[in-house]
Structure formats: structure tokens, C-alpha cells
Amino acid sequence: MVFMMSCFSRSIRIVIVLTVAAPLAASCGNLGGSNSDKPRVIAGFYPFAYVAERVAGEHATVTNLTTPGVEPHDLELTPQQVAEISDADLAIHEAGFQPSLDDAIEQNPPHDTLEVSKVLELSETRLAEDTEDGQQDDHEIHPDESADVDHSSHDGDPHLWQDPTLLIPVAEQLADDLASADPDHAADFKANAAAFVKDLQELDHDFEAGLADCERREIVTSHAAFGYLADRYDLTMIPIAGLSPDVEPSPQRLAEIQDLVETHNITTIFSETLGSKEYAQTLADDLGVTAAVLDPVEGLAEDGSGEEDYLSLMRANLAVLQEANNCT
Numbered sequence: 549m550v551f552m553m554s555c556f557s558r559s560i561r562i563v564i565v566l567t568v569a570a571p572l573a574a575s576c577g578n579l580g581g582s583n584s585d586k587p588r589v590i591a592g593f594y595p596f597a598y599v600a601e602r603v604a605g606e607h608a609t610v611t612n613l614t615t616p617g618v619e620p621h622d623l624e625l626t627p628q629q630v631a632e633i634s635d636a637d638l639a640i641h642e643a644g645f646q647p648s649l650d651d652a653i654e655q656n657p658p659h660d661t662l663e664v665s666k667v668l669e670l671s672e673t674r675l676a677e678d679t680e681d682g683q684q685d686d687h688e689i690h691p692d693e694s695a696d697v698d699h700s701s702h703d704g705d706p707h708l709w710q711d712p713t714l715l716i717p718v719a720e721q722l723a724d725d726l727a728s729a730d731p732d733h734a735a736d737f738k739a740n741a742a743a744f745v746k747d748l749q750e751l752d753h754d755f756e757a758g759l760a761d762c763e764r765r766e767i768v769t770s771h772a773a774f775g776y777l778a779d780r781y782d783l784t785m786i787p788i789a790g791l792s793p794d795v796e797p798s799p800q801r802l803a804e805i806q807d808l809v810e811t812h813n814i815t816t817i818f819s820e821t822l823g824s825k826e827y828a829q830t831l832a833d834d835l836g837v838t839a840a841v842l843d844p845v846e847g848l849a850e851d852g853s854g855e856e857d858y859l860s861l862m863r864a865n866l867a868v869l870q871e872a873n874n875c876t
């Protein structure tokens with residue numbers, strides 16, 4: 549009984565200590581002030597959070613609204629995130645890709661916004677691009693699914709980061725916007741953007757060289773996330789699903805893919821890191837070909853090493869493309 553009493557009173561003491569300590573810790577954080585004057589940048593999803601981190605360097609805090617392991621298409625925001633957005637100095641978003649973010653920005657605007665499709669012109673969707681054989685066009689996407697496909701049809705295909713050179717104007721615009729928010733560090737933002745642009749140009753060069761000489765140029769992908777990559781490096785994307793990964797392919801579509809795989813001697817069906825691998829794997833098994841991962845780089849994987857970034861994920865994509873299409 550004495551023992552029980554002593555445990556009881558001890559736990560009370562612990563509770564009291566914690567209760568007192570928590571507000572102290574919070575106020576220490578506020579009074580510390582070392583971070584409080586940095587611009588706060590909010591990015592809707594990973595590629596633009598990465599651009600922001602590279603350009604801002606140590607001079608801003610960057611928050612990615614899409615946590616690792618979560619598909620950024622159709623992001624749902626928590627009330628706390630909505631508040632963070634309205635408090636931000638700058639929000640980077642791509643209109644149409646994450647409608648809940650567009651709404652939050654419209655209803656409670658942050659200080660400034662960088663809407664990516666205003667910096668560069670988005671291409672039309674590539675859903676009809678693999679029609680060189682006359683086997684598919686937009687209308688063959690199941691009618692019930694057209695609303696899902698259309699979520700990203702604001703102005704076209706949203707997956708522009710799959711062409712590294714298209715991130716260059718975004719980085720340069722961001723350097724300008726950050727300089728407006730924090731003029732003291734304008735030169736650093738510019739220098740950071742320049743270093744990032746150099747990395748993007750190297751990546752572009754590696755893709756160009758690495759995919760110059762291949763046995764075939766067709767790639768079968770889970771969803772239509774690789775239109776810009778295909779355009780830039782002269783590949784033909786054959787997407788199983790539409791622009792949004794949650795659109796399930798029709799049986800006709802699967803049959804068409806089968807024909808194309810046989811016609812072009814395609815060796816690999818690509819699934820992706822975050823979305824369902826089911827269709828790609830089932831199709832690959834049925835056709836006796838390999839299933840491999842081609843990462844749309846829309847977000848980081850939850851179980852990733854923590855060391856991946858946009859550049860390393862894109863280079864991993866290059867390696868699997870070279871293997872799948874027997875590039876020398």
C-alpha cells in the first residue's frame with residue numbers, strides 16, 4: 549500500500565512537471581527568435597518544395613504540405629495547414645493539381661503566391677500521344693472517370709518537373725519572389741538558384757546522352773505522369789491510367805496495352821513509388837515481362853532512405869529507362 553501510494557504521488561509530480569515545462573519550452577522557442585524573421589515558404593508537394601529548399605537555402609523555412617508516402621494528387625488539408633498557408637510569406641502551387649490548396653489560397657491568401665503555370669506554359673495532356681498506331685485516344689478513358697482525369701486539366705499536363713529544364717524558370721522566379729520578401733538575402737537567393745540551374749542542366753544533359761541510343765523508345769507507365777519526359781527525350785509514353793493515378797484502366801485499355809507491348813517488344817511495365825502497383829504488376833505477369841518502378845517524383849516515399857532528392861530520383865529513373873529500352 550505504501551508502495552502504491554508512492555507510485556501514485558510520483559506520477560502526479562511527473563504530470564505537474566510536464567505541464568509546467570511545456571509552456572516554458574514553447575515560449576523559449578518564440579523568444580529564441582532565430583527563425584522568426586525568415587520568410588516562410590509553403591509548397592503544395594515535393595518537387596516545388598525541393599526547388600524552394602534549393603533556392604532559399606538557409607534563409608527561409610520551407611514546408612511541404614504533402615507528407616512522404618502520400619499521393620499529392622487530391623491533397624486534403626488539415627485546418628492547421630490552412631492556417632499555415634494564410635500565414636506564409638510565399639506559397640508555391642500549381643493550379644488544378646491540388647484543388648484544396650487552390651481553394652485555401654483563394655479563401656485565405658498568403659502574403660505572396662507563385663503559381664507555377666503562370667511562369668511557364670503547360671503542355672496539353674499526353675493521353676492521346678500514343679495514338680501513332682491509332683489505338684487510343686482520350687475518349688477511350690472510361691466516361692465515368694473523366695471527372696478524375698479532368699482534375700488536372702486546368703491548363704494541361706501538370707507533371708512539368710519530369711523535364712528538368714522546366715524547373716529553371718520556376719527557380720529563377722522563386723529567387724525573385726524571395727528577394728522581394730527578404731531583400732537582404734537577394735544575392736544568396738540568386739546564387740542558390742544559379743547553382744540549382746547548373747544541376748538541372750547537368751541532369752538534362754545526362755538524360756539526353758543516356759537515352760540517345762536505345763533499342764526502342766516506348767515506355768509503358770502506370771499513370772500519364774511522364775509526358776514532359778517523353779517530349780524532352782523523344783520517348784513515347786503509353787500510360788495504363790490517365791493523368792490521375794487513381795483512375796482505373798478499362799479492360800479495353802489493358803488489351804490495347806498488351807497489343808502495344810507485343811508490337812514494340814516492350815520488356816518492362818512501369819509502376820510507381822506511391823500509387824498502386826497492382827495493374828502494372830498484374831499486366832507484367834500476364835505478358836511475361838518485367839515490372840519496374842519509374843518514379844513520377846511527385847513525392848518522397850515514406851520508407852525511403854531519407855537521402856533521396858529530386859536529382860537522385862530522376863537519375864534512378866534514367867537508369868531503369870536505359871535498362872528497359874536497352875540504351876547503350
Ligand SMILES: [Zn+2]
Pocket residue numbers: 621707771772773791792793844846
Ligand atoms: Zn501525377
